[in-house]
Amino acid sequence: MIKPPPLRNDCFALPAGVNWTPVDAALALLRDRLSVVAQAETQPLAQALGRVLAQDVIARRSNPPQANSAVDGYGFAGPVSEGAQALPLVQGRAAAGVPFDGAVPARHAIRILTGAALPEGVDTVILQEDVTTDGNQIAFHGPLKQGANARRAGEDVQGGDLALATGRVLTAADLALLSAVGVAQVTVRQRLRVAVMSTGDELVEPGQGAGPGQIFDANRPMLLAMVQRFGFLPVDMGRVGDDRAALRDRLDRASERADVILTSGGASAGDEDHVSALLQEAGAMQQWRIAVKPGRPLALGLWSGTPVFGLPGNPVAAMVCTLVFARPAMGLLAGADWQEPQGFDLPACFEKRKKPGRREYLRARVRGGLVEVFASEGSGRISGLSWAEGLVELEDGERHIRPGDPVRFIPYGSFGL
Ligand SMILES: Nc1nc2c(c(=O)[nH]1)N[C@H]1C(S)=C(S)[C@@H](COP(=O)(O)OP(=O)(O)OC[C@H]3O[C@@H](n4cnc5c(N)ncnc54)[C@H](O)[C@@H]3O)O[C@H]1N2
Numbered sequence: 001m002i003k004p005p006p007l008r009n010d011c012f013a014l015p016a017g018v019n020w021t022p023v024d025a026a027l028a029l030l031r032d033r034l035s036v037v038a039q040a041e042t043q044p045l046a047q048a049l050g051r052v053l054a055q056d057v058i059a060r061r062s063n064p065p066q067a068n069s070a071v072d073g074y075g076f077a078g079p080v081s082e083g084a085q086a087l088p089l090v091q092g093r094a095a096a097g098v099p100f101d102g103a104v105p106a107r108h109a110i111r112i113l114t115g116a117a118l119p120e121g122v123d124t125v126i127l128q129e130d131v132t133t134d135g136n137q138i139a140f141h142g143p144l145k146q147g148a149n150a151r152r153a154g155e156d157v158q159g160g161d162l163a164l165a166t167g168r169v170l171t172a173a174d175l176a177l178l179s180a181v182g183v184a185q186v187t188v189r190q191r192l193r194v195a196v197m198s199t200g201d202e203l204v205e206p207g208q209g210a211g212p213g214q215i216f217d218a219n220r221p222m223l224l225a226m227v228q229r230f231g232f233l234p235v236d237m238g239r240v241g242d243d244r245a246a247l248r249d250r251l252d253r254a255s256e257r258a259d260v261i262l263t264s265g266g267a268s269a270g271d272e273d274h275v276s277a278l279l280q281e282a283g284a285m286q287q288w289r290i291a292v293k294p295g296r297p298l299a300l301g302l303w304s305g306t307p308v309f310g311l312p313g314n315p316v317a318a319m320v321c322t323l324v325f326a327r328p329a330m331g332l333l334a335g336a337d338w339q340e341p342q343g344f345d346l347p348a349c350f351e352k353r354k355k356p357g358r359r360e361y362l363r364a365r366v367r368g369g370l371v372e373v374f375a376s377e378g379s380g381r382i383s384g385l386s387w388a389e390g391l392v393e394l395e396d397g398e399r400h401i402r403p404g405d406p407v408r409f410i411p412y413g414s415f416g417l
């Protein structure tokens, strides 16, 4: 009689004699091997949110362009010494956009409003709340430093200086900065086109009838939405069954329409794992066995020159692999700098014994300053992805985490979601 293999109670145990690529090594390889594929184009600022700068942007003008008042009040030449002060007022006033056309003599003051250019003879402003006036003169108490309540020309940005560098993904704040320094259009990369397809005979579309053994395709809507959040152009390539010819055809079409392809399912080495088999056939395939949980099998290959991320089918693994590996990789293809997600060390409110030899990502969220993790680590537990607001990253080594111990929490937002 054939002896059954010994039972394993941990399906993630690392097989002996296999080289598992540590996460950092896998990331270093991606960083080293990938470079921009997206074309550059010129766009008005209004179209530039989330786009990647293809050229350094130089400030055309300083911000602020001229010295101006930070408050509504009265301007004069500082400093002012301690004690009661009285200054006669000059006729007229300086307002934002309506400068005072003239000079303010020494020991005189002028009415000035926030944002107004400082007239000649003025370098210091006193808040109107600190002043009494009869309309002809002002009285207040010193001391006041020279330059108080005034903004120097170019104190924020100097004209001619670098405003933003190539590789920057433009934020709302960046659009403000570029506008302020007189930049109306930018050279950016075209949005990376990312094809998304699901594989597996068991999949049907939500809204369709589902027979026994069938499940609704959850990965594709998730991945298309993630791609959009990353600032790329999602290209929906639908579902394809466990049929090699159909999959080959779909990959052909995806490589014509997109710069990069994300598939989910069929990434490991089972009988129906056609993605990895086809990429293998195409000859430019790397089956990455990454020392990570979840997301161990990640098939990477080139299909007619288009990079393919063969993500694992389990939705939790598909999402984690996309956040940890595919996103920074796609960022490079899109022309962006390498993106390291910002994490925060916060006290755990859970206990966990972690095995050595692999990095682990847990679905997590922060409540009352403490990091909670989802009750199950099951890779098919989609509700946990939705419950979570980020991931806890546990380093490769062994660890016994007790309540109160610091753990690294990475909010979804740090991954661009
Ligand atoms: N003998 C072994 N079996 C498995 C291993 C292993 O090392 N040895 N690894 C397991 C791990 S870990 C993962 S992750 C999966 C990855 O396998 P595949 O990428 O080949 O994925 P599938 O087998 O096609 O699917 C896995 C699972 O996910 C469901 N799925 C697939 N696509 C979708 C979708 N679009 N929406 C929702 N759910 C989806 C699928 O029905 C399966 O239940 O392999 C393990 N097995």
Ligand code: MOO
Residues within 6 Å of the ligand: 292, 293, 294, 295, 296, 297, 312, 314, 316, 317, 379
């Ligand atoms: O690690 Mo698999 O990648 O659980 O879901």
